Amino acid sequence: MSKIKMNRLSKAYDGNQVIHNIDMEVGEGELVVLLGPSGSGKTTLLHGIAGLVHMDQGSIYFDDECIDHVPIEKRNAVLVDQSLLLFPHMTLSQNIGFGLKMRGMHKKLIDEKVKKLIALLELGGHENKRPNEISGGQMQRVAIARALAIEPRVLLLDEPFSKLDIVLRKNMQKFVRDLQKKLGITMIMVTHDKEEALSMADKVAVLLDGTIQQFDTPDKVYEKPASRAVADFFGMRNYIEGYVEDGLFITKLGAFRTHHEEGLKLTYVFRPEEIHINHETFEGTLGVIQNRTYLGDKITYEIECKDLILHHITLQHKAFQPGDTVTVNFDFKNAVYFETASENKENATC
Numbered sequence: 001m002s003k004i005k006m007n008r009l010s011k012a013y014d015g016n017q018v019i020h021n022i023d024m025e026v027g028e029g030e031l032v033v034l035l036g037p038s039g040s041g042k043t044t045l046l047h048g049i050a051g052l053v054h055m056d057q058g059s060i061y062f063d064d065e066c067i068d069h070v071p072i073e074k075r076n077a078v079l080v081d082q083s084l085l086l087f088p089h090m091t092l093s094q095n096i097g098f099g100l101k102m103r104g105m106h107k108k109l110i111d112e113k114v115k116k117l118i119a120l121l122e123l124g125g126h127e128n129k130r131p132n133e134i135s136g137g138q139m140q141r142v143a144i145a146r147a148l149a150i151e152p153r154v155l156l157l158d159e160p161f162s163k164l165d166i167v168l169r170k171n172m173q174k175f176v177r178d179l180q181k182k183l184g185i186t187m188i189m190v191t192h193d194k195e196e197a198l199s200m201a202d203k204v205a206v207l208l209d210g211t212i213q214q215f216d217t218p219d220k221v222y223e224k225p226a227s228r229a230v231a232d233f234f235g236m237r238n239y240i241e242g243y244v245e246d247g248l249f250i251t252k253l254g255a256f257r258t259h260h261e262e263g264l265k266l267t268y269v270f271r272p273e274e275i276h277i278n279h280e281t282f283e284g285t286l287g288v289i290q291n292r293t294y295l296g297d298k299i300t301y302e303i304e305c306k307d308l309i310l311h312h313i314t315l316q317h318k319a320f321q322p323g324d325t326v327t328v329n330f331d332f333k334n335a336v337y338f339e340t341a342s343e344n345k346e347n348a349t350c
């Protein structure tokens with residue numbers, strides 16, 4: 001398995017820049033997830049690594065070897081996407097061994113290898129079935145077994161679980177994650193599903209409009225977004241802007257004690273679960289519930305506070321109704337903030 005380095009990669013389609021100057025390193029045996037909304041350039045970048053798309057600028061290295069001019073079949077970077085492309089007329093064993101047969105491997109060696117992969121991917125008992133005789137999750141596992149058979153330098157997965165139902169999807173996420181760790185495979189996976197990315201990755205690359213906005217461990221990208229764009233992407237919907245004067249953070253919602261430098265302009269960010277509402281008291285900011293949405297295990301509220309609409313989500317079934325006046329409290333001490341004048345600066349907590 002290889003480490004991968006991307007150096008200033010750029011790509012445009014018909015003059016439309018979809019990948020901007022991307023630098024990224026994936027360590028040997030690491031699982032990196034490219035996470036971003038539809039159209040952010042995830043597949044283009046993955047296909048660039050696989051050799052299916054030619055980048056306009058920049059270079060890709062496997063270990064320290066530049067592979068820009070290495071053709072797809074010699075890169076040994078195998079791509080598994082939603083289409084799977086299993087051969088319908090072949091048994092699962094034949095599907096798994098196909099790449100080895102094409103490489104001229106001896107039948108006995110192929111059989112041994114396929115047997116091992118069948119066991120590893122927990123497909124025992126299904127060897128002689130054809131793809132239309134197995135479940136979606138099993139088909140996924142066959143596609144992964146077939147990819148692993150040729151011992152790729154890197155395994156590339158493009159939204160591999162998106163066609164599976166939620167239960168199967170969770171099972172496959174765990175299965176692939178465990179397998180990746182067990183075998184030490186270098187893996188890059190594309191998804192737009194935040195939970196999938198956070199639960200599987202060693203590192204998450206947040207890709208927005210063709211730019212890597214943040215590349216870090218799952219807890220860092222979720223808890224300490226590097227920019228407002230990343231915060232937006234992770235659903236941090238409450239933004240409170242203000243400035244520091246006389247030891248206070250002055251905002252539309254009131255003045256809050258702070259130890260920030262005088263004169264700074266800041267935007268504080270709170271997730272819907274990070275603001276607290278209570279029955280009307282004198283301790284906090286008053287707001288009026290505008291909307292309440294019942295979601296079974298949780299309730300969401302929209303609260304109007306001095307012209308701002310705040311979003312709150314709670315697991316507790318407190319009986320607030322539209323029209324109720326409530327007190328809203330914010331934990332500024334642990335909240336993420338950005339300096340407003342240069343919002344891409346590294347964030348911090350109070």
Ligand SMILES: Nc1ncnc2c1ncn2[C@@H]1O[C@H](COP(=O)(O)OP(=O)(O)OP(=O)(O)O)[C@@H](O)[C@H]1O
Nearest residue numbers: 013014018036037038039040041042043044045192
């Ligand atoms: N072959 C192509 N020709 C022209 N434009 C393309 C081509 N492939 C992708 N694009 C455009 O490039 C942009 C990035 O597409 P890409 O498929 O890489 O995004 P993505 O993040 O993988 O999206 P999704 O999650 O929807 O698959 C999109 O605007 C897309 O329309």
